[in-house]
Amino acid sequence: MGKGKAFFVLATIAVVVFIIVYAGVNLTSNLGKSKTEISSEDAAKKLNKVYGNISVTTAEPVKGQIDLDPVAIGDSLPDISKYPISVQNTTDSFVEIFSSPEKAGTGIDGWLNEVAEEFNKSNTTVNGMPVSVKIRNIASGTAKDYIISGKYVPDAFTPSNELWGEMVKESGANIELVSKRLTGNVTGVVTKKAKYDELIKKYGSLNLKTLTDAIAANELAMGYTDPFASSTGLNFLVTALRTFDSSDMLGEKAVQEFEKFQANVPFIASTTIQMRDAAKSGMLDAFVLEYQTFVNAADLKSGYVFTPFGVRHDSPLYAVGNVPQEKQDIIKAFAEFVEQEKYQSLAEKKGFNGLNDYQSEMDAIESSLLPSAQKLWKEKKDGNKPVAAVFVADVSGSMDGEPLNRLKESLLTGQKYLGRDNSIGFVSYSDSVSINLPIAKYDTNQQSMFVGAINSLQASGGTATFDGIVVAMKMLQDEIALNPDVKPIIFVLSDGETNKGHSLDDIRGLIESYKIPVYTIGYNADIQALQSISSINEAASINADTDDVVYKIGQLLNVQM
Template sequence: MAGKGKAFVVIGAIAVSVFLLVYLGISLTSNLGKTKTQITTEDAAKKLDKLYKDVSVKTIEPIKGQIDLDPASIGDSLPDISKFSVSVTNTTDSFVEIFSSTEKSGTGVDGWLNEVAEEFNKSNTTVNGKPVSVMIRNIASGTATDYIRSGKYIPDAFTPSNELWGEMVKADGIQAELISKRLVGNVTGIVATKAKYDELVDKYGSLNLKTVTDAIADNELAMGYTDPFASSTGLNFLVTALGTFDSSNLLGEKAVQGFEKFQANVPFIASTTLQMREAAKTGMLDAFVLEYQTFVNATDFKAGYVFTPFGVRHDSPLYALGDLPKDKLDIIQKFADFVEQEKYQKLAEQKGFNGLNDYKSELEAVDGSILSAAQKLWKEKKNGSKPIAAVFVADVSGSMGGEPLNRLKESLLKGQKFLGRDNSIGFVSYSSDVAINLPIGKYDTNQQSMFVGAIDSLQASGGTATFDGIVVAMKMLQDEMALNPDVKPLIFVLSDGETNEGHSLKDIRGLIETYKIPIYTIGYNANIKALQSISSINEAASINADTEDVVYKISNLLNVQM
């Protein structure tokens, strides 16, 4: 990327500050410092068989349920917009509401736009003789785009991290007028360990996204990136990577074939930036993607890292949405002009923005319809030639009775639409004992109907043998992998996190580590720390479902992982 931005080397303590989750509220606990209890594959098989024999397991005759064959719509799962906080409140009756990406409307170093908006609201700015103000709503770019495109909630203005989201909004026929191409400067990039950076430069002559995709395709680089449906950096990475294979046709056969080869060797796709960065801290990844503003504010990585920018700039464009009256357009323009003042741009520099101003976007504007098609391609091709085999493990103990079990059912019934048809799905429920409600099978219409029937039939009673349920799921997956060695195994545990019967985490930790099965946990009125301790073993995510946006969270999780 000579001439388009320098590689910035940071040696010593770098790292991961607390960062607002991109859209899901997912957390992940690092396994650094934990004692490994991994055992050999042969011993693991023997231990799994022994543990399985200790569990009281019954197989239930599958029941078919009524399924909805309409295509999945992420808009259907969106919660009320009040779920996303207003970070700056309007101070006048004449105002505009602005959706703002989280790196500039959060707190601390991520609160730059809030501080400027509060100053604007104190500035006595008027339009047609009336005092005006702005309201800022803190919402990740991908989630904000879901609201706008679905029509569920459209604010007056939108400032995502990059222009790709604006193009997607316009492609859906929503009027989006670009008021300012840049509120504040930022770029996204690949953060690589110094050792891996030097190695790749020695071999390829430089490090850029082309050499990165080549290195990944040749299995020379373990790199993670974020969900392109939700993450600005993830979407930028996806379309830029496709462009390295065929810049003239991002969706052509050459680009698709290159992407499939590259994607087959990507070890980790994170649902959130925080999840990816926690995985990086364990030493699992040679490189990962991150915005520069976050990178320069990081404080606790132990090793040296190099930042290499790529793709479109993340300059926080500002769009006016819909057919707004002139007064509102004038407020948006006055706010854009206000933000550009030197003192507020210097404030931005103090918070890590406006660095790497010499970097020019290496990607031309991409039509929103192509971006949507690229997301669809990613969904279809992200697992390469490896289909997924997943077992859902549902807690139906007495403590799940009432609202927790109702929420569990609702989130699964709506989220199951996002399960890919090429995948295989099984279902287990547990209380004091464990029931196999649905053996693993290809997720065709028949399996979907039985999956829905299994969910509908759940009733709560008895104790909580969580790890017995996981043992049964692991046994089902090992049996499936004996028949289909190429599948990628996953487990999803839906529980309140309180285990009072059966095996313990200590009993099965070695198995989880040996088999390397990611276990995603979703907590309902839960002991979240207990669930995080399970998910952290193989760098999976844990969702707190005690919020009204649980259906959206789970739908997005399944969209990414399945």
């Protein structure tokens, strides 16, 4: 495997954990039996038989020195160049604008880029000097992290909704609202028409209150997106909490209602794209989505109903930091330019400005409540069920050198996010499999041994990926026998194809029967086999870039563990 894969490991880890969080363990429990799925009794017999054919050793525990200092977001963020410039400035006097992806991407998602290019050709001047704008495509939650950490502060910021601006303001960073709306959009719940009609018949109307009631009653299988990363997810969270108790969205009543509701949510995705992919499986009755995405999805126009909720997603525009007067004038000039009928008509063609009459029924939310709402979600989203996770790391010869170093760096940073109520195990594999760390509660002692296990990894030999997965499944089944309420998860970090040990066909029935989601990550590799593993139980497989692996791992672990 080439040197380029060296970085894969890092990505592997990052995404691995990351994905775990967002994909949701319970989703797999809804799948029916396939042709290769076997009974629980036969699965136990087969697991023991396959496990017995694998060369497994248990490494001597080695304690490492742990770092108790919290992770600084700025230290884990990748260089800003990781996030592309979608429109380049054309003059020396310009402002850089962080923009959310639904308007700074390509095609139907490229509206702001097209307007910015027109602005840069318009010969607009400020103080007699020609001016222009630079647009950087970056998700609203990530943009917020750059601004709050101070690692990179743009001149202006246009997130999907005002909630992110309020969070930046709450952090103490300097931010000023220039325009409440560049273009109109809303977020909503997309529901299958048959299920929508069923709920209308029972509840009389469909809104977030009746939706959450239906979910709590286990009448509706709905998914939503991560409120730490997704604008729609954050909006959904605070709207739901306010629905549970309009007078105190963080009070005991709201918390109890949230726990009841969350217990029946089968799927949480990290991004809208992941949510759309999951929706295509047909397993969800409803899911959250922005209206602009909904109207551009041909497969959703018939058979689904869109119900708006929460604050509007009108792409507000903020000046950020200590912006000089000249730059403030450029930002205002751009906001005025965008308002022209020509460009609002263009926005409409791309799916924006479609529900202009919708107004939120919710009062303005105090900025101080937003971080607290996110914290509440992290603490309560799994109820009283801790996670039992086994990390399965490829230490074959192709990982030698930089790939393994990056793997270690990622895990050592990411382990700071692992919750103390969860249990962690660690397995590494090459020609054979080594149990570097048996599953145990992630207390200070386990953390020290996890760090020691990571530091002791060495690369050599072939790649027995499926043997490593079997060992992880056996560890998790033994843990479930002792603690039946845990949520099992496997993370596979690998940079190449299997060339030793068992094949996917050998263990597919086991993966299906135990319904343990297996998340896999590869870096610029042929990971078709890994994708096949993840698809069995609706988990995710990602080909990731190592430049931002540490940040991604931190996000995933922060939410999931």
